Amino acid sequence: MNTTTLHLLTASLLLLLSCATHVFSVTPCPPCGNTTVPFPLSTTPTCGDPLYKIQCTASGSLVFNTVNNSYPIQSINPKTQRFIIQPASIIPKTCTTTDKIHQGIILNNTLPFNITSSNTIVYLNCTRTLLLSPLNCSAASACHAYINATDSISACQTGPVCCTYRTGGSSNSYQIRVRDSGCSAYSSFVNLDTGLSVNRWSRPGLEIQWLSPRETxxxxxxxxxxxxxxxxxxxxxxxxxxxxxxxxxxxxxxxxxxxxKKITCFNPDGCDSSNKTAIIAGTTCGVGAALILATVAFLLYKRNKRILEAQQRLAKEREGILNASGGGKAAKLFTGKEIKKATNDFSADRLLGVGGYGEVYKGVLSDGTNVLSL
Known part of the structure; x- marks a missing residue:
């Protein structure tokens, strides 16, 4: 399983659990000294998952056991399912690590642990055969800067070759080899930026990850x-x-x-937060829509009012013109509805004839007055 897949898996699981209600738990391991032991790591056969065994020493410190050696655990991150172990130290006045007799760090590949791709390994006092390897053994390799800036490993300056590489991949996800036919010493750094000066590097450490456990x-x-x-x-x-x-x-x-319980809420801020967000969003949209409709209705009302006032004003002006030319007789403008009623809906029996201006109908007003309608 590569690092990206593991990150995605871990992030997805944490997101699903944000609203979860736990109903059954395996027996958790007690703290080791001041350090919490998260599931599935197991310090005794009766807690955690025995496949994820680590050791709690009498002094209250955690230790990770490899095939034939043990390394102190510096820190544990249960969210990323990783912990960092302290690599072997270099024997004073030599360029040999204390775990050379065990051929370095070798993990049991049948257990759910492997070395992550976040480690930068500095190999020291290597034979020239490594010049044929894919490792960076050039003069620009970070191992040279490390040797020159670290007084405690000055003995490594006389080594014929030093190399640097990043862990990860099937060939080195379970071991950091130290041997006579390769390199006699090494150091490891997690998430190292080789562009930094050595005095700004983090302390040596090797990051190990564990795979997600099965059911108990x-x-x-x-x-x-x-x-x-x-x-x-x-x-x-x-x-x-x-x-x-x-x-x-x-x-x-x-x-x-x-x-x-199976989770249907995927909001990392909590399910209640999701419901509140939905309510707020719905309310906001509703109020916004109501304001828009009210604005449109008001504008239409103002438009129709202007049109009606203009029609009334035009009608008065026309009546004024007719009265001025009517020889003292009052003139009146009839609406279409009034004309339709007077002509009996423009009935054929009211049609008087057809002229240049169209059809002429006889109309009878409500007071019995006869009129002509064009």
Missing amino acids: VCVSQKDCDSATSTCGVDDSSVNGIKRCFCNGELVWDPIQGVCT
Whole structure:
């Protein structure tokens, strides 16, 4: 599993768990000294997941065991599922690390641990055969700056070759080799910016990551919480291993080691926040739409009012013109509705004739007055 995939998996799981309600948990390990031991790391057979075994010493410090050596754990980040171990030191006045007799750091590749791609390895006192390797053994390699700026490893200045490389990949995700036919010493730095001066480098460390754990192993139902999980055979196991599989709609959370309710809320700020956001958004949209409709209605009202006032003004002006030329008789303008009524909806029996200005109808007003309508 590459780093990008692991990051995506971790981020997705944390997002899903932000609104989760935990219902069942495996037995957590007690703190080791002042350090919390997160799931699935296990310091005893009765806590955590035994496949993720680490050691708590009598002095209260955590240790990671490799195939044939042990290394102190400097820090643990449960969110990224990673911890950093302290690499072996260089024996004074030599250019040899203390773990050379174990051939360096070698992880058990059957366990759920591997070296991340975040480490920069500085190889020291190497044989010239490494010049044929893909490692950076040039004069510009960061290992030269490291040797020249670190007094405690001055003995490494006489080594024939030093090299630098970034970890990651199938060939080196489980080991940092130290041997006579290669390099006799090394140091490791997490997320190193080689453009910085050596005095600004972080202290030596090697980052290890663990894979997401499966459901808890069980022998019978009594090993599981009957309310939330059932002991059943793992179909993916060739040895018929049984695990506590979550019941019903509950799902396994490998970060916390719990059976949890299936999440439908994906808001990292919380489900309540999501509901409030939706309500606020809906209210805002509703108020905005109402304001827009009110503005449009007001503008249409003003427009129709102006049109009506203009029509009334024109009608008065026409009546004034007719009265002025009517020889003292009062003139009146009739509306279309009044004319339609007077002509009986322009009935054919009211049609008097057709002239140059169109059809002429006989109209009868409500007071019995006869009029002509063009």
